[in-house]
Each structure stands twice: as C-alpha cells, then as structure tokens.
Amino acid sequence: MSEQKHHYSTVPEHYILSMETEPFLERVLFNNRLLVLLILAVLTALFAFGLTKTKLDSSIEKYIPLQHEYIQNYLVHADDMKSGVANVKIAVEAKQGDIFTREYMETLSKINDEVFFVKGVDRSAMQSLWTPNTRWTEVTEEGFQGGPVVPSTYDGSAESLEQVRQNILKSGEVGRLVANDFRSSIIDVPLTEFDPETGERLSYQKFSADLENKIRAEFGGEGSPYQIYITGTPKKLGDLLDGAVSIAYFFIAAILMTAFLLYLYSRCPRGTLIPIIASLIAVVWQLGLLGLLGYTIDLYSVLVPFLVFAIGISHGVQIINGIAIEAGKGANNVQAARHAFRGLYVPGMLALLSDGMGFLTLLFIDIGVIQELAIAASIGVAVIIVTNLILLPVVMSYVGISQSGVAHAQKAEASDPKLWKALSYFANPKVAPLPIIVAVAMAVAGYYMSRDLQIGDLDKGAPELRADSRYNLDNDFMVSNYSTSSDVLVVMVETAKEQCNSFKVMDVVDRFMWYMQNVDGVQSAVSLVTVSKLVTKAMNEGNIKWSALSRNQTILNTSIQRAPGSLLNPDCSMAPVIIYLNDHKAQTLTTAVNAVEAFKKQFDDQVDEKYFSYNLAETEAAIAAGEISSVPVRFQLASGNAGIEAATNQVIESAQGTMLIFVYVVVFTLCFITFRSFTAVACIILPLVLTSILSEALMTMLGIGVKVATLPVIALGVGIGVDYGIYIYSRLEVLLIQGKSMQDAFLATLKSTGKAVSFTGITLAIGVATWIFSPIKFQADMGILLTFMFLLNMLGALILLPALAHYLLRPERIIARHKARYGDIPPAG
Known part of the structure; x- marks a missing residue:
C-alpha cells in the first residue's frame, strides 16, 4: 500500500522523495536517467535509419475492398477483362476549327507515338484514331468491308481528310473516341500493373508526371493551338499524390503556430522547444518503424504524422504544465519532473491507450488504405507513450523550467481568472x-x-479533388463532349464454356440491358447483344426490323464474329454488360446496384457450380440427361470504377456502426478499469x-x-x-x-x-x-x-x-x- 499511497496526491509540503512513496516506474526511470536517454538515443538513430526505407505507395489495390464479393467476382475474370480501373484517357482538342486538318492529325500522331513509349502503357491495347485497332465497317452489295480509320494511303490531303471523316462516321466511334462536335479525339491508354522491364509496380505519380511533362506541357502549353485533357483513376491518384506534397507545408505551419502558442502559454523557451522536439522524435519513430516493418505510406496514412505530432504536443503540454506548477511551488528540476510524471503518467497512459485502441478499430474495415492508416496511427500513439511520457520528463529533469516560466506559472497559480470562475x-x-x-x-x-447522412461520394467528378482542380475540369470536358460516361458499372454474365452466344444467354442479356436502361441514373448499356443486333441489321440491308436477336444459332454465331474482345472472354463463358451511369454519386450507385440485384434474383439459374465449367458437349449432355433444363446463366457484380465504388460503399456502410460501437466499448472498458x-x-x-x-x-x-x-x-x-x-x-x-x-x-x-x-x-x-x-x-x-x-x-x-x-x-x-x-x-x- 505504501508504494501507491500518494498515487493521486498533489505536491506534498516537502520534497524529500523516499523510496517507499515513489511508484516503481518512476524509480526505474529517474534513478537511471542517463541510461534511459542513451537507450532512447540509440532507438532514435535506428528509427531514423528506418525512415529512409519508408516509401510512398500509390497502388490502386489498397483503395479497393479486395475481400468484398463484387471484387472477388471481378478478380475471377480479371485476366479476361480488357479494361479496368488502370486506364487513362487523353483528349486532344483543337482550339480553333475541328480535327479534320493536316496539322491536327499530325499533332495527334505525334502525341500517339509519344504516349506509346511512356513507361507503363499497355501498348497492345492502346487505342486512338492512329492505332490499327480502330476500324470502320460497312455493308455493301459485295458484303462487309472495312479497314483502319486512318488508312495506309493517308497523306494529309483534303481527299485523305475527307476519307478519314467518312471512316469515323462508319466506325461508330463518334461520342467515344471522337467528340460529338468533332473538335477533339481521345487516346485510350490502358496501363500495365507492373513494369515489364524491372518487375516493379507502376508508380502512378511518375506516370502522371510523364503525361504532364511529355504530353500536356509539350503539346498543350501556353500558345499551343491545342488543349490537352487527361482523366482516369491512375491520373487522379497521381494528382492526389502531387497534392500530398502540400501536407508538408501544413505540417511546418502547424509546428510554427504550435511553437508560438506554446511559448505564450509557458513563457519558457525550453518548455516550448523540448515538447516540440519530443513530438517530432515521435514522428521519426513512427515513420521509421513503418519503414522497418515493411509498410508504405499512402494518401491517407501520410496525414498520420501530423496527428502523431498533434497528440504528442497535447500530452507534452500536460507534462510541461505539471512541471511548471511544481517548480512554482519550490521543487528543483528533478523533483518537479518526478512529481509531474507521478501525477500524469496514469491518466496519460490511459488516454494514449484509448487513442491507440480506437485507431485499431479501423482494422474492421476491409480496405487497405484504412487498415494501414489504423496501423500507422496505433504505432504513432505507442511511440508517444515513450517520447512524451518518458523522454520529455527525463530531459526536463535536466534542463528544467526557466525562471520566466516559473514566474509565469506562479502568477497563473495565484491569479483567479474570471473565465475559470465562470x-x-x-x-x-x-x-x-x-x-x-x-x-x-x-x-x-x-x-x-x-x-440524411449518406454513404459514399456526393459530388460529381473526382470528389477527392476540388471542383476547380485541373483533373475535375478535364473530367467536365470529357462528360460534356463525349457520349460515354466516365462512370462505368460492369456486370459479368457467366455461363458454360462456348455458350455466351447461345440464344438463351443473349436473350436474358437483352432483357437485362432493356431493364437497366430504364433505371434512373443509367445512360446506356453495351454488350455482345449490341454487336449482334447491329451486324444482323447490317446483313439485312439495314432494315430496322432485323435489329433484333435471331433464334437461329448460325446467324448469332456469324453476328459476333467481329465482336471486340472486351465484350466476351476467349472461351465464351463470360460476356460483360457495360453500363454507363450519369455519375458515381452514392444514390446513383445504390439505385443501379439494387436494380441489378433485383434482376439477378429473378433470372439467375440456381444450379450446381460445376455446370458453369462445362464445355459445349458436356452442357448439351447435361441438358439431354435432364440434369439442367437449359444453358446456365448468372449475373455477377461488379467491375468498372462504379462497381468498385459500390463495393467500397457497402463495406463502409456495414463497418461504420461496428467500428463506432467498438471504439466506445474500448474507451469505456479502459476508463472503467482505471476509475x-x-x-x-x-x-x-x-x-x-x-x-x-x-x-x-x-x-x-x-x-x-x-x-x-x-x-x-x-x-x-x-x-x-x-x-x-x-x-x-x-x-x-x-x-x-x-x-x-x-x-x-x-x-x-x-x-x-x-x-x-x-x-x-x-x-x-x-x-x-x-x-x-x-x-x-x-x-x-x-x-x-x-x-x-x-x-x-x-x-x-x-x-x-x-x-x-x-x-x-x-x-x-x-x-x-x-x-x-x-x-x-x-x-x-
């Protein structure tokens, strides 16, 4: 009992500290001050070395709930999907006139070649007016004819330009690769996940910088007759990472303001400088530990060092305040530091444990950036326990509070401010x-x-950036001048192998597309059915009556022969339906996803999983044997940027209540154990x-x-x-x-x-x-x-x-x- 007798006491009338009245931790620390400082100095050097290993990570996977059902469905077909979130669109606009000029086409060709050699571009899938995979098709008396939109005979003459115009009109690319007003065109740039030369993950910040320096600055700079617009998730992440540099300026500003206010509060240079240094050491420890443990810093955890510094200052002020009060009552440096530590280490430890456990509740949210933020913040709080509750009072036991600080503390103690009395x-x-x-x-x-609080984004464009940011202005241009939205929800229609073009599957997909096109917030939908209808009509002299699915399997097979690879996978067991949305606002995503789920309940075949892996012969045998009544089909959510955001919103919605409850349970438990x-x-x-x-x-x-x-x-x-x-x-x-x-x-x-x-x-x-x-x-x-x-x-x-x-x-x-x-x-x- 004697050792804890004065656990909560204020300063006694004398300052002779006996071994019986000192808490054990206090004795260990203050009786071995030099050893404690030496150990902390070695740790600081170690973590400063670890700081050099801390890297900024921009991988998209960290922002995605990888364990969510939608994302798991997408990952099954990730290799078959020709487009995903790692895709950038570059629009080249003629400030005067349209795209049908020699100068514009030459500039577009140069930009196309420059983008082709930018590190990280998937060159085989890149598409623009100058790439051979952008083709036109028409039906003549002699059958189908077609070729590249920009033919090999193009020479920049008026006749060649007119031929390009005609080819574009036949290609179906107006509103997609070519603007509706013909004043701009797009270069569609898929990206590789890893650098094929080094094997390292592609840096979106570096890729974004390459586009700015090699494309926008060179071809769309001041005085240029052309304007460059760049959108896509990788570009958005690159802009965010560039903007994250400003966090360093805010951090410096916070340090300066804190120093100024802390000096006004303590009137002691040492009482101002040392808490700031201790909090900065906490930041070094936190970042160094992350580097040594192999963690990276992302857009969200990059804010954690600021919070670590702020929390450190808040606890450091309590220590300095306690030491100043003790010094004002006559204690020497060591006595004042020991008494301040004795009175504050329990509430300080409790507060920091509550902070750390509260941050760890974020681990319930299955999104990489949030989980890493939780780990980074918890590590930061853990090191504050050492740097601000141990290092700070031990250092202050040597340097003490200045006479001006002591006089200020005595004056404050003797005063009776009206605010406190009120x-x-x-x-x-x-x-x-x-x-x-x-x-x-x-x-x-x-x-x-x-x-009325909603889950998800409530603004159009990239809500992570301001409405007047360059990225959002570029996005507004794309939305205003092209028919296809940048917010895409992809539903994957699964069936047995070689059956995605069967009439049953195509018919259900047709019904689904009609159903979704009548949902609020949906602009349009495209799938294999779209191609089949267009080709069938074209093969019948363009007669609108033939713009429908044929029940003849031979006709169906013929109609999709030239279908792009993005609309079916190689073994024809999956055909995506691409749904273009008005925006990615929370309400729009919820409405679209709920509509898909409602359709799934009615039309999904509830059969054994094995039938979805059957080939054509096995499927026909299973139907003949009565094992299944027809070709199996099911609709799987989801891919596309809208699908990923919908999954993210669902994870956040389900975790929000759990996380908040757990935070309060942890705080309640720790407070109850203490008090x-x-x-x-x-x-x-x-x-x-x-x-x-x-x-x-x-x-x-x-x-x-x-x-x-x-x-x-x-x-x-x-x-x-x-x-x-x-x-x-x-x-x-x-x-x-x-x-x-x-x-x-x-x-x-x-x-x-x-x-x-x-x-x-x-x-x-x-x-x-x-x-x-x-x-x-x-x-x-x-x-x-x-x-x-x-x-x-x-x-x-x-x-x-x-x-x-x-x-x-x-x-x-x-x-x-x-x-x-x-x-x-x-x-x-």
Whole structure:
C-alpha cells in the first residue's frame, strides 16, 4: 500500500522523495536517467535509419475492398477483362476549327507515338484514331468491308481528310473516341500493373508526371493551338499524390503556430522547444518503424504524422504544465519532473491507450488504405507513450523550467481568472441543468439531421479533388463532349464454356440491358447483344426490323464474329454488360446496384457450380440427361470504377456502426478499469457521444458523405477527444477525494489541468484548420471535421463534464473507493 499511497496526491509540503512513496516506474526511470536517454538515443538513430526505407505507395489495390464479393467476382475474370480501373484517357482538342486538318492529325500522331513509349502503357491495347485497332465497317452489295480509320494511303490531303471523316462516321466511334462536335479525339491508354522491364509496380505519380511533362506541357502549353485533357483513376491518384506534397507545408505551419502558442502559454523557451522536439522524435519513430516493418505510406496514412505530432504536443503540454506548477511551488528540476510524471503518467497512459485502441478499430474495415492508416496511427500513439511520457520528463529533469516560466506559472497559480470562475459554475447545482438541457437538445437535433447522412461520394467528378482542380475540369470536358460516361458499372454474365452466344444467354442479356436502361441514373448499356443486333441489321440491308436477336444459332454465331474482345472472354463463358451511369454519386450507385440485384434474383439459374465449367458437349449432355433444363446463366457484380465504388460503399456502410460501437466499448472498458466507476465513465464518454452525433449532422449539412476519407475521422475524433475528459476527470477526482466541494474542486481543476486542456484543444484545432485550404478536398473535409471535433470535445470536457459530475458523482463513494484501493487519503497540497 505504501508504494501507491500518494498515487493521486498533489505536491506534498516537502520534497524529500523516499523510496517507499515513489511508484516503481518512476524509480526505474529517474534513478537511471542517463541510461534511459542513451537507450532512447540509440532507438532514435535506428528509427531514423528506418525512415529512409519508408516509401510512398500509390497502388490502386489498397483503395479497393479486395475481400468484398463484387471484387472477388471481378478478380475471377480479371485476366479476361480488357479494361479496368488502370486506364487513362487523353483528349486532344483543337482550339480553333475541328480535327479534320493536316496539322491536327499530325499533332495527334505525334502525341500517339509519344504516349506509346511512356513507361507503363499497355501498348497492345492502346487505342486512338492512329492505332490499327480502330476500324470502320460497312455493308455493301459485295458484303462487309472495312479497314483502319486512318488508312495506309493517308497523306494529309483534303481527299485523305475527307476519307478519314467518312471512316469515323462508319466506325461508330463518334461520342467515344471522337467528340460529338468533332473538335477533339481521345487516346485510350490502358496501363500495365507492373513494369515489364524491372518487375516493379507502376508508380502512378511518375506516370502522371510523364503525361504532364511529355504530353500536356509539350503539346498543350501556353500558345499551343491545342488543349490537352487527361482523366482516369491512375491520373487522379497521381494528382492526389502531387497534392500530398502540400501536407508538408501544413505540417511546418502547424509546428510554427504550435511553437508560438506554446511559448505564450509557458513563457519558457525550453518548455516550448523540448515538447516540440519530443513530438517530432515521435514522428521519426513512427515513420521509421513503418519503414522497418515493411509498410508504405499512402494518401491517407501520410496525414498520420501530423496527428502523431498533434497528440504528442497535447500530452507534452500536460507534462510541461505539471512541471511548471511544481517548480512554482519550490521543487528543483528533478523533483518537479518526478512529481509531474507521478501525477500524469496514469491518466496519460490511459488516454494514449484509448487513442491507440480506437485507431485499431479501423482494422474492421476491409480496405487497405484504412487498415494501414489504423496501423500507422496505433504505432504513432505507442511511440508517444515513450517520447512524451518518458523522454520529455527525463530531459526536463535536466534542463528544467526557466525562471520566466516559473514566474509565469506562479502568477497563473495565484491569479483567479474570471473565465475559470465562470466555467466553475457549471458544477454548481443552480447552473448544472443548463448545459445538460442544451446538450440533450443538440443531440436530438443532431440525430434528426444526421438521418440524411449518406454513404459514399456526393459530388460529381473526382470528389477527392476540388471542383476547380485541373483533373475535375478535364473530367467536365470529357462528360460534356463525349457520349460515354466516365462512370462505368460492369456486370459479368457467366455461363458454360462456348455458350455466351447461345440464344438463351443473349436473350436474358437483352432483357437485362432493356431493364437497366430504364433505371434512373443509367445512360446506356453495351454488350455482345449490341454487336449482334447491329451486324444482323447490317446483313439485312439495314432494315430496322432485323435489329433484333435471331433464334437461329448460325446467324448469332456469324453476328459476333467481329465482336471486340472486351465484350466476351476467349472461351465464351463470360460476356460483360457495360453500363454507363450519369455519375458515381452514392444514390446513383445504390439505385443501379439494387436494380441489378433485383434482376439477378429473378433470372439467375440456381444450379450446381460445376455446370458453369462445362464445355459445349458436356452442357448439351447435361441438358439431354435432364440434369439442367437449359444453358446456365448468372449475373455477377461488379467491375468498372462504379462497381468498385459500390463495393467500397457497402463495406463502409456495414463497418461504420461496428467500428463506432467498438471504439466506445474500448474507451469505456479502459476508463472503467482505471476509475472503477460507471458514473465516472459516463462523465467522460457522454460528451464524446454528443460530439459524434453533431459531427454526423455537420457532415450532412456540408454535403460530406461517409467514405474512405471521412470514416477514419469518426474513430480519430473519439480516440483523441477522450484525452480531454480523462485529464479533467482524473484531476477533479483527486480534489474531491481531498474534501473539496464539487464547484471548488472543478475551479482548481480548471486553473491547472483545465488550462492545459483548453490550450491543447485550441492549438490542435488551429493546426488541423490549416488543412481546410488544402488542394486535396478529402484533406480539407478531414480538416473541417477534426477542427469541429477537437473544439467540441474540449468544450464538452470543460462544460458538460462538470454538469454531469454534479449529478452523477458521489464524493463519499469516491473517497470510500480510494480508501479501499490505496489506504489513507492524502492531504491537500
């Protein structure tokens, strides 16, 4: 008992520290300070080396829920799909006139050749007016005729250009490769996943830079008669990675602002510089550990170092505040550091464990970038325990607080600020009902508003980037000038081998296409049926009556002979239906996916899986034997960028509630283990619940959906926000144990811990508020939400917590519980 006797006590009247009253951890650290610093210095050097191994990763797979049913279905046919998310479109527009000029065609040819040799391009599948796979076809008295859109006889003459015009009109590429107004054309650029020369994964940031430098700058720069537009998921990721560089500037700005505010708070150069250095060391440790463990940094986890620094500062301020108070009461450097450590390591450890466990709940979300963010943030919190709860007080035991800092602390301790006195009335029985009533009203209103919160993107274009970003302007051009949408949902129609062109399969696909084309948000649909109808009509003198599926299998076989490989796989066991959507907004995706699921329930054949692997002879034998009634067919979701986003939205929707519940369960459990009181836990957690509700209401008001970028903010807000309540309550409980009334105890809490809590809340909010100006919209969204949550959690700890404590806490029970655990009650300092 004697070793823990003064666990919660304030500074005793003397500073002679006996071995019996010092906690074991304190004795180990402060009796071996040089050894501790040496070990930490060696670890810092090791992790600084690991920092050199940390790389920025842009692979698309990390942004996809690979275990989701839709993605698993796609992966089965990934090798057969001729197009996917790794695809870029480059539009070349003539600022004056149209594409039918010698100069335009020569420029397009040069750009085509330049793109052909860009590292990462799948050259065999690349398509433009100048590639031989872009062909025209017509039916004449002599049968089908066709050839490349740009013939080998092209010489740039007026006759050749007119021939190209006629070929384009016959090719069916108007609205797809050629703009509807004939002022631009597209180069369709599929990419390889790995570099064929080195075997390394393709860097989309490098690929994007190559397109900017070799294509846009050279052919579409200022003064050029042509404008270049580039879209596609790889280009979007490249732009995001370029924008991520701005995070470094925000990080520097946060350090400078924090240093300025910290100096105003402590009036001590050492008390300003050392917490910042300790927090920066935490960042080095975190990034170094990630590098040594083989993890990479992506667009989302690149924000984690900032959060690690911010969390480190928030706990470092508590240490500096405690040391300053002890020094102001006459303690020397070592004594002040030891007493500050003794009073803060338990609530600090609890707060950081809550942070770390809260971040780990993100592992429930089966999306690589979120899971790696969870690991990176948890590692960051773990190293803060060492750098800010151990390294910081040990270093301060050597350097101490300056005389100006001590004088400032003494002045603050002796003063009686009107703000703190006013806030203390929230623990008064006459005023306590007011914040509770307001909180309940805000919770009800927030819950009502948050019911309209949507899962997924709510903006057109690339919502990760701002509406006026170059990528979104390029995307607007594509949408406005071409008939095919950039938002594509691909449904894979599976059947037995060599049966994708059978009448039953084609007929069901035809019904499906008609059904989907009448769904809100769907522009059009294309499949093998589309080709079959066009060819059949063409073979019958273009008679509209023949624009239908024939029941004659020979005619069906003939009609798809020239079908592009993107509309069926080599063994004809899968034929994708490509559905073009108006956009990829959450409501559009939900409507389209629900429509496909409804069709599946009615038309999917519920037969044994083995029949889908049968060849033609085996299928006919199974039908003859009565094992199956007809050729098996089923519709599988999904591929295309819209299909992947639909899968992502479903993963987020299913994980959102589970993650939030688990966060609160973890925080509740850790707080209860520490304070052994349900009422204490309620005082700490209820303000967090209010913040969570109001945050979702704010997202609804601002049109921010729950998606990959914003979902982690919910866990971050709860995990970091609980720190305020833990520090406030732990100090309040000490003073209640010492016999103070609720209002007096809270006033004393405000003058010490409350001052540090308010400072860190405001400092953190100012730091993340700089993100609002980021060119990356999801970072700006995170900045808005984190600023709101940091401030509201701070206000909840300073206003709502004491009001709840007035009604929920019973000082006599707290005293009895303390006696049972630690023995005698320590005297007030």
